[in-house]
Amino acid sequence: MVSLTITSAAKPPSFARALPLTVDVPQDATVATVKRAIAAKFPKFYPARQKLSLKDEKKALDDDAKVADVLGEKLEGGELQVKDLGPQVGWRTVFLVEYFGPLVIHPLIYHFPTLWYGRAVHHSLLQKYVYTFVLLHFIKRELETLFVHRFSHGTMPLRNIFKNSAHYHVFSGLFLAYDIYRPIFSATSPYIKGSFRENETFLNVCAAIWAFAELSNLHTHLTLRSLRPNGTRKRAIPYGYGFSLISCPNYFFEGLGWIVVTVMTGSIAALVFTAFSVVQMALWAIKKHGAYKKEFGKNYPRGRYAMVPFVL
DSSP states (O other), rough: EEEEEEESSSOOOOOGTTOOOEEOOOTOOOHHHHHHHHHHHSSSGGGGGEEETTTOOOOOOTSSBBHHHHHHGGTTTEEEEEOOSEEEEEEEHHHHHHHHHHHHHHHHHHHHHHHHHSSSSOOOOOHHHHHHHHHHHHHHHHHHHHTTTSSSSEETTTHHHHHHHIIIIIIIIIIHHHHHTSGGGGGTTTTTTTTTGGGGHHHHHHHHHHHHHHHHHHHHHHHHHSOOOOTOOOOOOOTTTTTTBBBBBHHHHHHHHHHHHHHHHHHHHHHHHHHHHHHHHHHHHHHHHHHHHHGGGSSSSOOOOOOTTTTT
């Protein structure tokens, strides 16, 4: 066993005012072991709330890192700093809450138009298609969250659930539903009547592209799942369908699906949501692309783009 001193990197939370403290851990202990030792002293300071780092450093230590490797010759009597990250919530929970919003909001506006527009709406084929697309998309996302996704991080700060949910509940929920199901897109509207937006061939072509995008997105998620054994944070180079040209085809196909909805409708709300989403996914893709190249170096396939083939 070795003794480590744990100090607070900032003002300690009320339930850990006894910091600094000394914990005894095995010689081969990991950072996760130290977190559990701290939680044993302060039960409310559970491991997910803790950020451990070396003294006077901000970079968080990886849970799997060996304390002996981190501290080296300073192992016995070594010092680590802990910071309270605040209340945490599971990533899976956050995703489920995010995607549940549109699944409630769209039916409420679609099936009860008089509550929102003060009049009945004779839904056009376009509105029926988009309504079906939205429900299928978010049901798919919920099922993927439950049965497909494996998260590298178990939790995130509780406050993020409100920020993340706002994007889906407000923009792809309330704004999108209110705009697309309003009378201007109805079967009797001059905007729709006699236009290509009521042409079944046009709508069916859009539906085929949308289905291709959704199924391709699912396929890439299944590929990524296969690379990470359950209960691990292992990363590997993805290959196969979608990955020959880009590092993040899941984002490319996600964006394509929403672009289809935007083109079909000409909706300002759809355009704003799609633009915001594509930009955000592009930023994530660039970051992941860089992380792949940094981690795998020369082994990572050359010529791959981050998100859009030959462009980004």
